[in-house]
Amino acid sequence: MFDHLTNPVLAETRAGIRRFIDEELLPLERELGLGSEDQWPRETLRGIWRRSSELGYYAACLPQALGGKGLNIQEQCALKADLAASGSVLAPHVLGDLGGPPRVGNMLKYATPAQLKQYFEPVIRGEKSTCFALTEPHSGSDAQSISTTAVADGDALVINGCKHYISGAPFADFAIVMCITDAGTTPPAITAVLVDLDLPGVTVSSEYVPMSGQHIDADITFENVRVPRANIFGGEGNGFKLGMSRINVNRLLHCPTMLGLATRAYEASVEYAGQRRQFGGPIARFQAIQHMLADMAAALWACESMIAHTAALADSGADLRMKAAACKLFVSERCFEVADKAVQIHGNVGVTRGHPIEQTFRKLRMFRIFTGTSEIQRNTIARAILEPLQARA
Ligand SMILES: Cc1cc2nc3c(=O)[nH]c(=O)nc-3n(C[C@H](O)[C@H](O)[C@H](O)COP(=O)(O)OP(=O)(O)OC[C@H]3O[C@@H](n4cnc5c(N)ncnc54)[C@H](O)[C@@H]3O)c2cc1C
Numbered sequence: 531m532f533d534h535l536t537n538p539v540l541a542e543t544r545a546g547i548r549r550f551i552d553e554e555l556l557p558l559e560r561e562l563g564l565g566s567e568d569q570w571p572r573e574t575l576r577g578i579w580r581r582s583s584e585l586g587y588y589a590a591c592l593p594q595a596l597g598g599k600g601l602n603i604q605e606q607c608a609l610k611a612d613l614a615a616s617g618s619v620l621a622p623h624v625l626g627d628l629g630g631p632p633r634v635g636n637m638l639k640y641a642t643p644a645q646l647k648q649y650f651e652p653v654i655r656g657e658k659s660t661c662f663a664l665t666e667p668h669s670g671s672d673a674q675s676i677s678t679t680a681v682a683d684g685d686a687l688v689i690n691g692c693k694h695y696i697s698g699a700p701f702a703d704f705a706i707v708m709c710i711t712d713a714g715t716t717p718p719a720i721t722a723v724l725v726d727l728d729l730p731g732v733t734v735s736s737e738y739v740p741m742s743g744q745h746i747d748a749d750i751t752f753e754n755v756r757v758p759r760a761n762i763f764g765g766e767g768n769g770f771k772l773g774m775s776r777i778n779v780n781r782l783l784h785c786p787t788m789l790g791l792a793t794r795a796y797e798a799s800v801e802y803a804g805q806r807r808q809f810g811g812p813i814a815r816f817q818a819i820q821h822m823l824a825d826m827a828a829a830l831w832a833c834e835s836m837i838a839h840t841a842a843l844a845d846s847g848a849d850l851r852m853k854a855a856a857c858k859l860f861v862s863e864r865c866f867e868v869a870d871k872a873v874q875i876h877g878n879v880g881v882t883r884g885h886p887i888e889q890t891f892r893k894l895r896m897f898r899i900f901t902g903t904s905e906i907q908r909n910t911i912a913r914a915i916l917e918p919l920q921a922r923a
Pocket residue numbers: 661662663664665669670671672694695696697698740747896899900901902903904905906909
């Protein structure tokens with residue numbers, strides 16, 4: 531995947547990360563006997579973030595001035611696809627996808643010097659982990675309908691509310707929490723607030739397990755939680771804008787992860803079709819199987835091409851709103867179809883609970899929900915298509 535990229539820094543980073551996975555992460559997974567559906571001890575994760583940081587990979591996607599490798603978005607896509615295709619259950623922690631530098635990279639410009647020192651620099655070094663908390667039990671796609679409040683009380687803000695399905699919350703040290711600070715305006719003023727998750731009144735809990743079986747999402751409840759007003763992030767009333775400013779690139783950067791997962795399922799299917807024998811020979815000789823493999827290969831190539839092109843546009847500074855939505859919609863739906871075909875080719879093996887193909891199928895299904903459902907992506911695309919007509923009317 532992404533073999534057309536020629537930056538030697540990228541090539542060196544890809545090879546180094548492969549070695550890190552083969553020589554350290556996969557042996558650690560075997561030694562601890564922990565799979566992707568187990569609860570990973572916080573200290574184990576911290577050790578991986580620190581080790582990845584020591585090796586120079588943890589912040590690889592950040593600019594050089596921040597200790598990163600200055601890779602552009604196309605190059606970041608290559609790293610993310612490699613990680614997802616690696617088969618390591620710890621792979622998302624190499625770049626800190628669930629609470630590290632990629633979560634804060636494009637928001638650092640909004641941080642005050644004190645916030646940089648207390649919160650964001652430790653995230654870059656792998657010493658702290660964060661999460662982004664917008665969704666609530668009664669507020670999903672309609673993100674401006676949140677009801678968590680942050681009310682001023684002297685030099686403090688008092689936070690009450692509940693955030694739902696927050697990725698990385700089980701091991702985060704602080705959350706970037708979207709709160710209503712003025713309900714009197716239309717729409718209500720939403721402000722981002724940095725909240726340490728060990729404060730009195732904060733509860734992180736999870737009564738559910740997503741279909742992927744992973745323990746990486748949780749709810750965060752705030753009951754009269756007091757934080758200094760200095761923890762307002764990006765200015766009062768700017769929270770929604772700040773959240774939306776990261777959404778296009780975030781949508782795009784989920785795509786290589788889906789591509790990596792689906793590519794691994796495809797490669798396993800080719801292998802399986804060659805070795806599984808029925809009716810006196812390998813199932814790969816049946817045209818029905820060959821056509822499924824052909825459709826999978828074509829879909830993966832379309833996804834890779836679309837991601838590469840959209841990432842190049844992002845690097846050129848072009849307006850990504852419509853293209854990132856189209857890319858997330860297309861890649862999430864095609865990669866899920868690839869996983870479905872992989873299950874079919876694997877027969878009963880593919881529907882066996884805990885088999886990597888079955889796990890990949892469940893993981894890929896979830897991508898059609900988060901960072902905007904497929905319907906919300908279609909709404910964004912349709913708005914962009916119809917805007918010129920509305921402007922003329
Ligand atoms: C694994 C996972 C991780 C997540 N991580 C985070 C996180 O880190 N931080 C965070 O804040 N949130 C997170 N979320 C929440 C996620 O962003 C929401 O689930 C998502 O925005 C959809 O909201 P909802 O699930 O409440 O569905 P709803 O908004 O209730 O939608 C239900 C259905 O109605 C459709 N629908 C809704 N509105 C429209 C419309 N206008 N037009 C057409 N159809 C519509 C939807 O497409 C969907 O099919 C995560 C969710 C999951 C599953």
